[in-house]
Amino acid sequence: MLDHIGLTVHDYERSKAFYLAALAPLGYELAMEMADWAGFGWGGKPQLLIKGGSSTVPAVTIAFSAEDRETVQAFYQAALKAGGTDSASEEGGAPSLRPEYHADYFGAYVRDPDGHRVEVVCHIPADAF
Numbered sequence: 001m002l003d004h005i006g007l008t009v010h011d012y013e014r015s016k017a018f019y020l021a022a023l024a025p026l027g028y029e030l031a032m033e034m035a036d037w038a039g040f041g042w043g044g045k046p047q048l049l050i051k052g053g054s055s056t057v058p059a060v061t062i063a064f065s066a067e068d069r070e071t072v073q074a075f076y077q078a079a080l081k082a083g084g085t086d087s088a089s090e091e092g093g094a095p096s097l098r099p100e101y102h103a104d105y106f107g108a109y110v111r112d113p114d115g116h117r118v119e120v121v122c123h124i125p126a127d128a129f
Helices: 012-026 069-081
Strands: 005-009 029-034 037-042 045-052 061-065 106-111 117-122
Touching: 005 012, 012 029, 012 037, 012 045, 012 069, 029 045, 069 106, 069 117
Parallel strands: 005 045, 061 117
Antiparallel strands: 029 037, 037 045, 106 117
8 A cells, every 4th residue: 555654763774874884684675775865675776764864743643564573583683773762661572472463463672863754563473474
């Protein structure tokens, strides 16, 4: 349904490094860059765009799909290592089942350097692996 999402970030280089590292487990890469814009995606098609700026209010939530639960865990570790913070105060950030959404909803949440909430979720049942 969506073609792409765009975010304004305070520190362009810091956020670019964060998203390069955090989205690598999902197969995303830097698909385009011009001036203070960076686009992350695959196959040369950016799906997440960041732009340097001064205001990041209100913060946004972005959710990416993962093919398996190991990828959710890899994202979470990579995002924390790249400067993200656990968003445990809101819904529990560490990778786990979220049965309040549905029985097989396995997700992880972090805040990026500007406070945007980034989630990765796998909807596939554990017994399907």
